[in-house]
Amino acid sequence: MNEFRNLLGETIERLLADHATKETVQGAEEGTWPEALWSALEENGLSRLMASEAQGGAGGTWGDALVLLRAQGRYAAPVPLAETMVAAWLLSEAGLDVPDGPLTLLTGVTLKSDGTLSGTAPHVPWGRKAVVGVAMVEKADGKFHVVSAPLAGAKIDEEENLAREPRDTMTFKGHAVTSAPCDLTQGLETWGALMRSGLMAGGLDYLLTQSVEYANDRKQFGRPIGKFQAVQQQLAVLATQAAAAGAIAAHACERAGETDDPGFEVAVAKTRIDEAVNLSTSISHQVHGAIGFTYEHGLHLVTRRLWSWRAEYGSGRSWAARLGRQAIERGADALWADVTAR
Amino acid sequence: MRGEGSGQRPTSRNVDHGFRVPKNLRLAPFGPMPQGAASKNEPDSRWETPNLMQTFRFDPCRLPPEAEALRGEVRAFLSDALTDIPPVVRAQTWSGYDPEFSKKLGAKGWIGMTWPKKYGGHERSALERYVMLEEMLAAGAPVGAHWIGDRQSGQLLLRFGTEEQRQMILPKAAKGELLFCIGMSEPDSGSDLAATRTKAEKTDGGWIVNGTKLWTSNAHNAHYMIALFRTNFDPDNKHAGLTQFLVDLTTPGITIRPIKDLTGNAHFNEVVFADVFVPDNMMVGEEGNGWAQVTAELAYERSGPERYLSSFLLLTELIRELARTGDTSADAEIGRLVAHLVTLRQMSVSIAGLLEAGENPIQEASVVKDLGALYEQELPVKAHELAGVEPMLGTGSDYAQVLGFLTQASVSFSLRGGTREILRGIIARGLGLR
Numbered sequence: 001m002n003e004f005r006n007l008l009g010e011t012i013e014r015l016l017a018d019h020a021t022k023e024t025v026q027g028a029e030e031g032t033w034p035e036a037l038w039s040a041l042e043e044n045g046l047s048r049l050m051a052s053e054a055q056g057g058a059g060g061t062w063g064d065a066l067v068l069l070r071a072q073g074r075y076a077a078p079v080p081l082a083e084t085m086v087a088a089w090l091l092s093e094a095g096l097d098v099p100d101g102p103l104t105l106l107t108g109v110t111l112k113s114d115g116t117l118s119g120t121a122p123h124v125p126w127g128r129k130a131v132v133g134v135a136m137v138e139k140a141d142g143k144f145h146v147v148s149a150p151l152a153g154a155k156i157d158e159e160e161n162l163a164r165e166p167r168d169t170m171t172f173k174g175h176a177v178t179s180a181p182c183d184l185t186q187g188l189e190t191w192g193a194l195m196r197s198g199l200m201a202g203g204l205d206y207l208l209t210q211s212v213e214y215a216n217d218r219k220q221f222g223r224p225i226g227k228f229q230a231v232q233q234q235l236a237v238l239a240t241q242a243a244a245a246g247a248i249a250a251h252a253c254e255r256a257g258e259t260d261d262p263g264f265e266v267a268v269a270k271t272r273i274d275e276a277v278n279l280s281t282s283i284s285h286q287v288h289g290a291i292g293f294t295y296e297h298g299l300h301l302v303t304r305r306l307w308s309w310r311a312e313y314g315s316g317r318s319w320a321a322r323l324g325r326q327a328i329e330r331g332a333d334a335l336w337a338d339v340t341a342r
Numbered sequence: 343m344r345g346e347g348s349g350q351r352p353t354s355r356n357v358d359h360g361f362r363v364p365k366n367l368r369l370a371p372f373g374p375m376p377q378g379a380a381s382k383n384e385p386d387s388r389w390e391t392p393n394l395m396q397t398f399r400f401d402p403c404r405l406p407p408e409a410e411a412l413r414g415e416v417r418a419f420l421s422d423a424l425t426d427i428p429p430v431v432r433a434q435t436w437s438g439y440d441p442e443f444s445k446k447l448g449a450k451g452w453i454g455m456t457w458p459k460k461y462g463g464h465e466r467s468a469l470e471r472y473v474m475l476e477e478m479l480a481a482g483a484p485v486g487a488h489w490i491g492d493r494q495s496g497q498l499l500l501r502f503g504t505e506e507q508r509q510m511i512l513p514k515a516a517k518g519e520l521l522f523c524i525g526m527s528e529p530d531s532g533s534d535l536a537a538t539r540t541k542a543e544k545t546d547g548g549w550i551v552n553g554t555k556l557w558t559s560n561a562h563n564a565h566y567m568i569a570l571f572r573t574n575f576d577p578d579n580k581h582a583g584l585t586q587f588l589v590d591l592t593t594p595g596i597t598i599r600p601i602k603d604l605t606g607n608a609h610f611n612e613v614v615f616a617d618v619f620v621p622d623n624m625m626v627g628e629e630g631n632g633w634a635q636v637t638a639e640l641a642y643e644r645s646g647p648e649r650y651l652s653s654f655l656l657l658t659e660l661i662r663e664l665a666r667t668g669d670t671s672a673d674a675e676i677g678r679l680v681a682h683l684v685t686l687r688q689m690s691v692s693i694a695g696l697l698e699a700g701e702n703p704i705q706e707a708s709v710v711k712d713l714g715a716l717y718e719q720e721l722p723v724k725a726h727e728l729a730g731v732e733p734m735l736g737t738g739s740d741y742a743q744v745l746g747f748l749t750q751a752s753v754s755f756s757l758r759g760g761t762r763e764i765l766r767g768i769i770a771r772g773l774g775l776r
Contacts, residue, residue, distance in 0.1 A: 324677030
């Protein structure tokens, strides 16, 4: 599949280089929906990558999806590509129809006994723009049921995250939906955390590239600031953090494609990548100095997204607490066997 | 089996279309792109994502079934062999010297695993060797006696040594009977290895060596030193004129003085050479090629799992302590340490995959060594904060003693085998900053 992922990478790169410019991202922050970008993603089938071919997708794995997630993170592409890809995959896993148009993910909602949807879903990405929201609800049969909720008619309170992307509050009351069970053993928080991990790994790739380039360009005291050891050492730390994030995102995505239960790997990835984001956003802004703090410069378009993504689908700390409890309960002598079994 | 560099820019368009493009997907080289194929945008120095760096290769690497099969065998062996060794001794892992244990591993075929059979090796893969190593370290096996020879000296001789040297040295090393040390650092040459001054001057049939090597681990136990000497002095090019030699440590004129470290152990040494004769046939590689050879060796020195697994016992003992007290306030910190451990392991396995593929992952090794040392130095700090047990020497619980040893030893982890500053300099060079 190497060649496939190479081509996928080349496709998304060309597409984002054309359509996810700095102006596009800044325009989206002012409320302009980047139609050209979105329709290019849709027309090439990228937003349906993970749905089965029968459902109009490409049957892509999480490992394939990571190619798109990292690219989206690098370009800060202001569209629900990640959410649509994952939502389409969930619908497809449950054998539900995959509709056209932007899709999103819903948490915090419950399925009533009459089959309708109720509850308030917080921070819904592009809720105002999406045609269908997808939720996962654990039922008494022990299975996760995937819920497909047409969003017309839901109450929308528009809100924004730090990146000025829509994160709307959506309220459902006896809302007509379709749903079906799936065989996945992890709920939406896990898949959302994996999705955000892939995006964050891509954002960190950008911070590294951009910061190194800036350090080579910017001159102070008669030479590029990247020639100063103090700056080099900081950029080396940024590089190690970006490398760790990329490595664990790749591992977690491969595991998600190979096993039914990548919960452990996703917890590890979200925990580790959150920490990489903490350090790397700080270093990249330090290296950029005042220009990086201006709105005009592009750096913050990625760092503000990273600060938003790290907070979504469970903070690293909350995932770490679960990992730690599990490690302590399973006991010291199980740790190495558990780590090497994955 | 190596995965794909996910999300990274493809390096080659010469692809073998040995796969079927899913019907609902349009990929760049096939159908025309709907909005035009080439980028219309002028490069913008502030939005230059297309120039993505590919400095580090940490693609997922899946360990093959034969390596996983070996894991079971190694575990079974260790559960017997380590029964009577207390945790505080096991905490020393690859600095723990136990020549009898090394011979047992030699008999199992677990030294020189990747070397050719004709030199006493076993022709197994780098990934099998990786699994054996990580099992040894995680269990706290005392593997220090043969560690350096297995890790780098054998590789060096296979790559640069003469047939005579290989025949003479490698079969015994693979049995765990012949032990190495590495003579690089000197009193005035630590991180600045090119400042090496110990001199080898040409004489009839060999070389006369004078000077001092310092911080030489295990010199007092080793049979041979792989030493870096200056054979030519050009003040304008310090990197030229260095040559590697295989030195028999029983040669007259060599004085080895152990240096006690702050833990009270004496595992490193000062080695003084006073008119020591080293015969011509003990030169390793080419005269004057020492710098290049040492650089190649460092990829082996820095790339192994010992760079993040030296303190694994402290993590398990800490978890045991927290389970015993029923404390749940440390959950998130323990989880964070587990997340670091798993990430470092994946990166380390990935490097083993690069070694297996014949690559020289010096950059990747520097990344893992730097992150590994940070992690291992944080462990005793977290252990102190989380469990509130005073570290002890000689008495107290297993946990208190393991903490005692590693609290002291861990400061060396970002010094030995390349300091943090040197590693980050190497990484910065890889980033194109120097």
